[in-house]
Amino acid sequence: MIQLAIDLAFVLEKAILIGGIISVSLLVAMYSTWAERKVAGFMQDRLGPNRAGPFGLFQPLADGLKLFMKEEIIPNASNKFLFILGPGLAMMTAMMTSAVIPWGKQIEIFGRTVDLQIADINIGILYIFAVLSMGVYGIMIGGWASNNKFSLLAALRGASQMISYELAMGLSIIALLMLTGSLSLKTIVELQSASGGWWNIAYQPLGFLIFIVCAFAECNRTPFDLPEAENELNFGYHQEYSSMKLGFYLFAEYINMFMSSVLMATLYFGGYDIPFVNDASLIESMGMNLVAVLQGLSLFLKAAFFIFVFMWVRWTIPRFRYDQLMHLGWKVMIPLALFNMLITAIVVLIRENGWPF
């Protein structure tokens, strides 16, 4: 028998971290639904939900309770196993992204230094893209297993959209990786938060623009929410779903939104770096744990801002037509990302080798 050289404290530490991060992201997703309705209301000169509890804060609980109480319908003609697997897969892939994101630097508990990151793998970004492309399966399986032609068409629509935009997203990230020279998210954040280091948005404004547009498309948010166009395209891949299985699909969208907001903050806006302050000197004066809390807060504020942008865009811009969507994805975003990559490559080459001519 092989003895694994992992002590119990390490397993416990990671388990607590995973539990904490999952519950925090579920909570954030829950209150994103509330915030979405509040933002929608405010932008349309309404008040939004304000009946359940103070400022309507219990609204997500009421919504969740309602979804749980609803009758659960599994269509006779559906493939029951895949039908149930679909929303589970969507939810799981949405949560899995959080594993490689650094939520803060380090904390010290019981004499142990704990990294606030579940797994610092050196292929962090690759992992995220792998998980993201798994997200397509949630949609495809759900749509196919419903045994409904509208669901299937919507699933195909959603899958082709996600795959098209993943391409441009990957290309925009490559330019960033050429600058940082690392796939590990922790290294990327540390490069940005080092003294004298700028946030990547300063080097990669075009890359960020492409990334945010693709993130909208990946999360199926307006203006790219064709997979679930409720009012004009006969709902979407979750047409046959009811009760909490439908809730899972909708909930997974909000978790995805939170995760991509965190990812944008991590890649382009310094991650957990506290702006205008030298974090290293702050650790000396305030202690490691307090700074870690501040760093987590800073990351959350950045993510909250991006979540707000997601909602802000949703209540401003109307939906694209499907041919326009594909046109934008293949004929605009990908050439633009390639151009951005080329420029970045030239700059990096010149910076490393000097002006050779």
Place this chain on the structure above:
Amino acid sequence: MQMLTNRSKAVDRHPMTVWEKMYLPAIAKGMSITLSHFFKKKPTINFPEETRPFSPVFRGLHILNRDEEGRENCTACGLCAVACPAEAITMEAAERKEGEEHLYREEKYAAKYEINMLRCIFCGLCEEACPKDAIYLSETFAPSNYKREGFIYGKNDLLIPDPKKEPELYQKAVGERARKK
């Protein structure tokens, strides 16, 4: 061609310029508009907690009036029923008996007085027709009900509280409008 009004606009179908094709300026413009609405004051009135102020000439639920001694004013003359364009008012008259002088002001009174609030159009013609100042329209509206029968208001729904026995309720029921007279 002569235009009837100057409001018609020709549809602009020119091909998009490069600036317009970039989308982003237009998107930024749209987002600035929605953001400005985000901070605007909301016109919402939170109904049960706040109510919309009624206009001074608002015509709401009917009230059957009493005089200062608490006697019913109505003599069941039927002028209100005749005046009513929606035919919402029905009544049955009765003669005042000996010893009922403290209840009814005149010798004749309405034993039954019903208004169908589903028929009523709240025009206020009954109030104008009444020679005895016995009926007037108050500042409240009919509350919702599950059954049609609930909207046929009888005398015990319509009569104002006795000013001698329940002066506070009476004052509340009289409201602003009657006080002005």
